[in-house]
Amino acid sequence: MTTALITGATAGIGAAFARRLATEGHNLVLVARNTERLQEQATELHDRHGIEAEVLPADLGTDDGIALVEKRLTDSRNAIDLLVNNAGFGNKGQFLDVPMADELTMLKVHCEAVLRLTSAVVPGMRARGRGGVVNVASVAAFLPRGTYGASKAWVVQFTQGAARDLAGSGVRLMALCPGFVRTEFHERAGMGTDNIPGWMWLDADKLVTAALADLSRGKSLSIPDPRYKALMGAVKLAPRGLLGGITSKTGRKYGPQ
Numbered sequence: 001m002t003t004a005l006i007t008g009a010t011a012g013i014g015a016a017f018a019r020r021l022a023t024e025g026h027n028l029v030l031v032a033r034n035t036e037r038l039q040e041q042a043t044e045l046h047d048r049h050g051i052e053a054e055v056l057p058a059d060l061g062t063d064d065g066i067a068l069v070e071k072r073l074t075d076s077r078n079a080i081d082l083l084v085n086n087a088g089f090g091n092k093g094q095f096l097d098v099p100m101a102d103e104l105t106m107l108k109v110h111c112e113a114v115l116r117l118t119s120a121v122v123p124g125m126r127a128r129g130r131g132g133v134v135n136v137a138s139v140a141a142f143l144p145r146g147t148y149g150a151s152k153a154w155v156v157q158f159t160q161g162a163a164r165d166l167a168g169s170g171v172r173l174m175a176l177c178p179g180f181v182r183t184e185f186h187e188r189a190g191m192g193t194d195n196i197p198g199w200m201w202l203d204a205d206k207l208v209t210a211a212l213a214d215l216s217r218g219k220s221l222s223i224p225d226p227r228y229k230a231l232m233g234a235v236k237l238a239p240r241g242l243l244g245g246i247t248s249k250t251g252r253k254y255g256p257q
């Protein structure tokens with residue numbers, strides 16, 4: 001039996017990873033800040049699927065929180081076979097609207113935690129000759145969309161570079177780039193979603209199924225939906241200036257997160 005550690009496991013995309021991996025019989029380590037919610041989720045997954053679900057409350061916006069998860073990831077008696085770096089959030093507003101402390105917390109959760117947790121888990125995986133890391137980025141990584149998109153661009157570049165460095169080691173790294181997904185994300189950030197057309201919304205469970213299939217195929221970048229694959233193909237061809245104009249017109253409140 002293998003064990004997966006998921007950050008941001010209690011809601012949205014992370015909870016969909018937890019459901020899917022539990023269905024497949026993987027034991028889980030569930031990470032988020034809200035302990036009560038983690039415990040409820042662990043009990044439900046254990047009762048429904050008969051797997052072991054550990055809870056690890058940690059705030060990845062702090063050094064202590066990241067260190068706690070690093071420690072679990074390097075416990076060789078209880079090895080982690082799959083790490084899903086999924087925890088994340090959005091700040092409402094454009095550049096200079098958001099307090100610097102919130103911008104720095106975003107970098108800590110989206111970039112520093114992803115770097116440190118990946119670096120903690122991979123040496124053991126490499127020694128065992130197998131393992132996987134999914135780093136949840138966003139299609140915003142490919143658009144000029146403020147500090148959120150910039151942090152997700154870092155995730156994509158870091159993951160694809162590390163995947164290349166680890167080629168042939170048996171360890172797979174993949175950046176997952178969803179478009180809009182119905183989760184708690186937008187409400188938590190206080191972002192309106194009324195202007196987002198229905199066809200742009202993805203289902204978290206279907207997204208996770210497609211992502212895990214891409215990981216098993218050895219992809220280092222996953223854009224799991226044909227609609228977004230086509231959109232991102234168009235983005236690659238469009239002049240940067242035009243893209244900037246379109247994305248700033250749609251407004252940071254409504255852009256792909």
Ligand SMILES: NC(=O)c1ccc[n+]([C@@H]2O[C@H](COP(=O)([O-])OP(=O)(O)OC[C@H]3O[C@@H](n4cnc5c(N)ncnc54)[C@H](OP(=O)(O)O)[C@@H]3O)[C@@H](O)[C@H]2O)c1
Pocket residue numbers: 007008009010011012013014031032033034037058059060061086087088089090109136137138139177178179180181182183184185186188256257
């Ligand atoms: N929803 C979208 O449209 C969308 C699109 C593209 C990419 N993404 C990315 O997908 C990932 C998951 O987002 P989601 O939409 O599933 O969000 P969500 O529904 O708001 O869930 C966020 C999860 O992360 C946890 N979390 C937040 N801050 C944390 C912290 N400082 N330390 C530890 N855990 C933390 C939350 O639990 P606690 O509050 O208890 O900590 C929760 O479990 C994020 O990286 C996001 O950027 C989302």
